[in-house]
Amino acid sequence: MTDYYEILGVPRDASPEQIKKAYRKLAREHHPDVAGSDSASEERFKDVSRAYDVLSNPEKRRAYDLGADPASPGGGMGGGFGFQDIFETFFGAAAGAGAQRGPIPRARRGQDALVRLDLDLTEVTFGAHKEVPVDTAVLCPTCGGSCCRPGTSPRTCEVCHGRGSVQRVARSFLGQVMTTQPCAACHGFGTVIPEPCPECSGEGRVRSRRTLGVDVPAGVDTGTRIKLTGQGEVGPGGGPAGDVYLEVHERKHDTFVRRGDDLHATLQVPMTAAALGTTLQLDTLDGEREVDLRPGTQPAQVVTLKGLGVGHLHAGGRGDLHVHVEVQVPTALDDEQVELLRRLAVLRGEERPESRLASASSGVFAKLRDKLSGR
Ligand SMILES: [Zn+2]
Numbered sequence: 001m002t003d004y005y006e007i008l009g010v011p012r013d014a015s016p017e018q019i020k021k022a023y024r025k026l027a028r029e030h031h032p033d034v035a036g037s038d039s040a041s042e043e044r045f046k047d048v049s050r051a052y053d054v055l056s057n058p059e060k061r062r063a064y065d066l067g068a069d070p071a072s073p074g075g076g077m078g079g080g081f082g083f084q085d086i087f088e089t090f091f092g093a094a095a096g097a098g099a100q101r102g103p104i105p106r107a108r109r110g111q112d113a114l115v116r117l118d119l120d121l122t123e124v125t126f127g128a129h130k131e132v133p134v135d136t137a138v139l140c141p142t143c144g145g146s147c148c149r150p151g152t153s154p155r156t157c158e159v160c161h162g163r164g165s166v167q168r169v170a171r172s173f174l175g176q177v178m179t180t181q182p183c184a185a186c187h188g189f190g191t192v193i194p195e196p197c198p199e200c201s202g203e204g205r206v207r208s209r210r211t212l213g214v215d216v217p218a219g220v221d222t223g224t225r226i227k228l229t230g231q232g233e234v235g236p237g238g239g240p241a242g243d244v245y246l247e248v249h250e251r252k253h254d255t256f257v258r259r260g261d262d263l264h265a266t267l268q269v270p271m272t273a274a275a276l277g278t279t280l281q282l283d284t285l286d287g288e289r290e291v292d293l294r295p296g297t298q299p300a301q302v303v304t305l306k307g308l309g310v311g312h313l314h315a316g317g318r319g320d321l322h323v324h325v326e327v328q329v330p331t332a333l334d335d336e337q338v339e340l341l342r343r344l345a346v347l348r349g350e351e352r353p354e355s356r357l358a359s360a361s362s363g364v365f366a367k368l369r370d371k372l373s374g375r
């Protein structure tokens, strides 16, 4: 005998609710409209329906538990399969759920918007107040979002009587099936607008250009998004506004390069100044600052100016400014300069410099290699 409990996947002492729940789940999975119309799923669907027919009826279930099969021909009950009941149980409940949902609200939330915000290095370093123009939708000033010509109001849909949906009876191989569809006359809203607002054509909102003021915090970077809650477009039907996200794009600076919250700059120093030492005025984002170069300053030497970098985002303090020294070797020397440099070379015993290879661990290349390999 067929094990109807096994087909529904419920224990033998399952409650009517458990049986109903198991049946609904399986019927959804194996319904021909979902599973396709291949014969295997049709058979499975019939099995599931037959099992439910027996186990959902207290009399049939008792007979089945005692060893009779009420669903098989000559099984004793003679009641047939009762598919109509099953469909009413299943689809009737589904239609009920649909009706409970009711009409779709006409007012819906507006979409979020992503707006690009270009900032220069000074602005991301110190933070800035920006006025950002955005093209968006605002509440229609004529109808205030009601979508109706002033003095008129929405009317209940005569086709669906305000439900927003209509029920149709379709025939299937197992009998009549009730389906619920959105009402075409009112697009599911349950109401129609007899006279749309002339300004917004019944949308409840109109296009507009607004300017949003925003305080950009110090430390934002390319890709940082700033959320302006409720500053986006008003939704259809005058629905609540979406959000605006400002996405930061930092413009390249002429002299400073940003790495994290530190800034880097290259300072070009004549060979003589590097050798003799000097004090230079440096144009920083905080105005002029003095940079002291000691006598004997080397190429690629770094002078760090503490706290002159970018402000840390949502935290106190700032990064540093690293000044990289680039020693410039003079070119296009005139006769007198050549003579002076020759004399210097003689005085330093450097007229014929020996070939001297730096140790592998201390040379420029070693530092470069360490940097590349991340050591
Ligand atoms: Zn309007």
Ligand SMILES: [Zn+2]
Pocket: 157, 158, 159, 160, 161, 162, 163, 164, 165, 183, 184, 185, 186, 187, 188, 189, 190, 191
């Ligand atoms: Zn309708």
